[in-house]
Amino acid sequence: MHMKYRTVFDIIGPVMIGPSSSHTAGAARIGRAARTMFGKMPQHVSIILYGSFAKTYRGHGTDIALVGGLLDFDTFDTRMAESLDIASEEGMAVEFIESDELTDHPNTARLILQDGDHRLEVVGISIGGGKMEITELNGFQLSLSGNAPVLLVYHHDRHGAVAAVATILARHEINIGYMQVSRKEKGSQALMSIETDQVVDELLQEEIRKQHGMLSVTVLS
Known part of the structure; x- marks a missing residue:
C-alpha cells in the first residue's frame, strides 16, 4: 500500500x-x-x-x-x-x-x-x-478510461463500415477486447470505440482511414 x-x-x-x-x-x-x-x-x-x-x-x-x-x-x-x-x-x-x-x-x-x-x-x-x-x-x-488502447473510428453510418475495420484488424492479428458502435441517427455519423489487445500503429490507422466513409481514425492509449 x-x-x-x-x-x-x-x-x-x-x-x-x-x-x-x-x-x-x-x-x-x-x-x-x-x-x-x-x-x-x-x-x-x-x-x-x-x-x-x-x-x-x-x-x-x-x-x-x-x-x-x-x-x-x-x-x-x-x-x-x-x-x-x-x-x-x-x-x-x-x-x-x-x-x-x-x-x-x-x-x-x-x-x-x-x-x-x-x-x-x-x-x-x-x-x-x-x-x-x-x-x-x-x-x-x-x-x-485511457487505460487500455482504444481505436476510435468516426465514420459515415453505412453498410459494411464495421466489417471493413474488423477485417483489417483480423488480417493484422489484432484482437478486439471490447467494441462499441454508437450513432445519433440511422444513416448519419457513427463512432466505433474498439479496445484492442495489441497496439494499432500509425500504418494500420492509415489503412483504416483509406476505407470508404471514414471521417477520422485515432488511437487513445
Whole structure:
C-alpha cells in the first residue's frame, strides 16, 4: 500500500500544482486525450467547467493542468507549470467558462477544440487518484478510461463500415477486447470505440482511414 501511494506521488506530486490529483493529474490527462483525438494543436479552445472544477479551478491549478494536456505535456513534464504562457506564445487561444449546470460528476470539463473547419467536442471527468474518463465525444456517449488502447473510428453510418475495420484488424492479428458502435441517427455519423489487445500503429490507422466513409481514425492509449 505504501509503495502504491509513493508511486502515485512520484508521478503527480512534486511537479503538479495544487492539493488534489483529481484537479491536476486527472485534468492534465483529459486535456491530453482531447489533444490526441484532435490530432494537432488547436488554434482555439473553449473549456467549460462544472461542479467543483468550476469553483476551484484557478486555486487548484486545474486550468494549468488542462492547458498543459492540450499542449501534449505529460503529467510530470516540467513545462506544465508554465502551460498558460506557453499556450499563448504558441498561438493557442484558451477561454475558460464556469457553468453552474448540474452534472453527474463534480469534476467535469467540456473541451471544444477548433482549428479552421476542424472541430472536436470532448467531455471528460476526473475520477480521483489522477485517473480520468472521457464520457462524450462529438455528442456520442462513451466511456473511455485511457487505460487500455482504444481505436476510435468516426465514420459515415453505412453498410459494411464495421466489417471493413474488423477485417483489417483480423488480417493484422489484432484482437478486439471490447467494441462499441454508437450513432445519433440511422444513416448519419457513427463512432466505433474498439479496445484492442495489441497496439494499432500509425500504418494500420492509415489503412483504416483509406476505407470508404471514414471521417477520422485515432488511437487513445
